[in-house]
Amino acid sequence: MIEIQLTVNGKDYTVNIEEDKRLLDVLREDLGFTGVKEGCSEGECGACTVIMDGKTVNSCMVMGFQANGSNIVTIEGLEKDGQLHPIQQAFIDIGAVQCGYCTPGMILSAKALLDKNPNPTKEEIREGISGNLCRCTGYSKIVKAVEKARGYEDES
Amino acid sequence: MRMSLDIVGKNMIRVDALSKVTGKAIYPADVYMDNMLYGKTLRSKVPHAYITVNTKEAENIDGVIKIFTCKDVPTNEHGVVFKDHEVFCSKKVRRIGDPIAFVVATDIKTCDLALEKIKVNYEEIEGVFDPISAMKEDAPKVHEGNNIMYHYKLRKGDTEKGFESSYVIAENTYKTHMVDHAFLQPESGVSYIDEEGRVTVVVATQYPHYDREEIARALNISEDEIRIINASIGGAFGGREDISLQIHLALAAKEIKRPIKVVYSREESFISHSKRHPLIMKYKTGADKNGKLLAMEADIIGDTGAYASWATNVLRKAGVHATGPYYIPNVKVDSIAVYTNNPFAGAMRGFGATQPPIAYEQQMDILAEELGIDPITIRMKNMFKKGSETATGQILTESVPLEECLNKVLEDMDLNLDRKGAY
Numbered sequence A: 001m002i003e004i005q006l007t008v009n010g011k012d013y014t015v016n017i018e019e020d021k022r023l024l025d026v027l028r029e030d031l032g033f034t035g036v037k038e039g040c041s042e043g044e045c046g047a048c049t050v051i052m053d054g055k056t057v058n059s060c061m062v063m064g065f066q067a068n069g070s071n072i073v074t075i076e077g078l079e080k081d082g083q084l085h086p087i088q089q090a091f092i093d094i095g096a097v098q099c100g101y102c103t104p105g106m107i108l109s110a111k112a113l114l115d116k117n118p119n120p121t122k123e124e125i126r127e128g129i130s131g132n133l134c135r136c137t138g139y140s141k142i143v144k145a146v147e148k149a150r151g152y153e154d155e156s
Numbered sequence B: 001m002r003m004s005l006d007i008v009g010k011n012m013i014r015v016d017a018l019s020k021v022t023g024k025a026i027y028p029a030d031v032y033m034d035n036m037l038y039g040k041t042l043r044s045k046v047p048h049a050y051i052t053v054n055t056k057e058a059e060n061i062d063g064v065i066k067i068f069t070c071k072d073v074p075t076n077e078h079g080v081v082f083k084d085h086e087v088f089c090s091k092k093v094r095r096i097g098d099p100i101a102f103v104v105a106t107d108i109k110t111c112d113l114a115l116e117k118i119k120v121n122y123e124e125i126e127g128v129f130d131p132i133s134a135m136k137e138d139a140p141k142v143h144e145g146n147n148i149m150y151h152y153k154l155r156k157g158d159t160e161k162g163f164e165s166s167y168v169i170a171e172n173t174y175k176t177h178m179v180d181h182a183f184l185q186p187e188s189g190v191s192y193i194d195e196e197g198r199v200t201v202v203v204a205t206q207y208p209h210y211d212r213e214e215i216a217r218a219l220n221i222s223e224d225e226i227r228i229i230n231a232s233i234g235g236a237f238g239g240r241e242d243i244s245l246q247i248h249l250a251l252a253a254k255e256i257k258r259p260i261k262v263v264y265s266r267e268e269s270f271i272s273h274s275k276r277h278p279l280i281m282k283y284k285t286g287a288d289k290n291g292k293l294l295a296m297e298a299d300i301i302g303d304t305g306a307y308a309s310w311a312t313n314v315l316r317k318a319g320v321h322a323t324g325p326y327y328i329p330n331v332k333v334d335s336i337a338v339y340t341n342n343p344f345a346g347a348m349r350g351f352g353a354t355q356p357p358i359a360y361e362q363q364m365d366i367l368a369e370e371l372g373i374d375p376i377t378i379r380m381k382n383m384f385k386k387g388s389e390t391a392t393g394q395i396l397t398e399s400v401p402l403e404e405c406l407n408k409v410l411e412d413m414d415l416n417l418d419r420k421g422a423y
């Protein structure tokens, strides 16, 4: 067992974990952030996407100890004062959610993109979510939702 | 009187959209309970073999609570139409991935260790992997009796006469492949005994009522002693119509009386659940000089793999849809489902209506080319309209807006050759 410290959604945590535990399992099992989903366990589907120190990572591909000292954002951390993040709202309004299993990862990838590039083109959006598979929607509405949320920082 | 529509034609917000964008929606794997155990399934590594199973050594591993095999199941069978699946294989495995045993232990690592220690002796027998060979008299039998498990026949008019008067005839064979649903959330579930003593299974399923029926039957208890809680479903597309882990979980909770959780890996998900039926479609279509269809014969053979699942319904539907949306006066269709030792096939988006267009639409293009007319004209000439009679004798009296649809497509193709607005 090793002890790691990390910040998740603005809160500090210290956890004792097995050396071979993945960040995905630390977040879900030890800390209860079950909005982080597991779809493939090998870095292909993006369902387990979280933002780690400003960059998206597949949490199934990051070992728990590698996250020691890092700052992590999961889908649970996007609401502010009971207000949905504009990307979350856009996903609802546009109908970009079907089964919802890809949705947390998809929204976090979109957030990481918009944080860096507030005004992406459609191509840049598609590129930005290219590591996230969705088996239900066919992506059109997801891209539309991100377009709608585009530039939200100017408004807020 | 025309009713006013509150929903149709309007954009509605999904009731579960909010919970899904906030990560609060609960899929079965998100359920964690006190005192919870974990379960894992041992699956066949070979496609066709007689088996004997020895769980002794695995049972002695620290942390293993119980290992379930066919001996523990009162009625060891299930299946949506035919009860041709076993909950755990008793004598024979019929495909790679057939369930043999179910380990319940304190944690997943112990489950994995136990799976390795279960001894399965496989006495391999010859398998059959393509439906054409499987139809032969002397082919290895997947179940008792013939491998041909369903034959749908459709006869209308006289195809021989129809071909005699045809100016062109196209004869071709088309094949489609197996498709996996690949829903994003692999199968998972949690079972426990609820406060009223009911065997409870939290699962993502397309058929909670079937699941309850199947569990009741396998465990030999009444349906009101069982509760299925349908959690959020991470995609399904037909792939969650058959039983996966429901009976294993229910059986274990009933015996052990503690919560038990199962989460399939992506690999186990692929190996265990159904596929879209691969079809072999032999078509013969004849038309007159002007492109009017006169006769069609189709032999459709569907590989349903080791189990029937929805094969009867899927192959019937493929047969019913064999002409496509075209009026043909003389039709003969034979649509057959065959057992093989391949992964089993079942429901998958379209249920048998998805594969035949590959064949009948190419037939249309080929006939058009031979006649020197364009692909649109030949379709316009033959397509169903209001009042048309289908090959099964149904008169289409309601909305048949095919012509309108094709005209609109043509119009938009001309106007928007840059495919404006398309993603």
Ligand code: FES
Binding pocket: A037, A038, A039, A040, A041, A042, A043, A044, A045, A046, A047, A048, A049, A058, A059, A060, A061
């Ligand atoms: S579960 Fe991590 S990328 Fe699929």
Ligand code: FES
Binding pocket: A096, A097, A098, A099, A100, A101, A102, A103, A133, A134, A135, A136, A137, B184, B234, B235
């Ligand atoms: S909404 Fe189901 S996978 Fe994207």
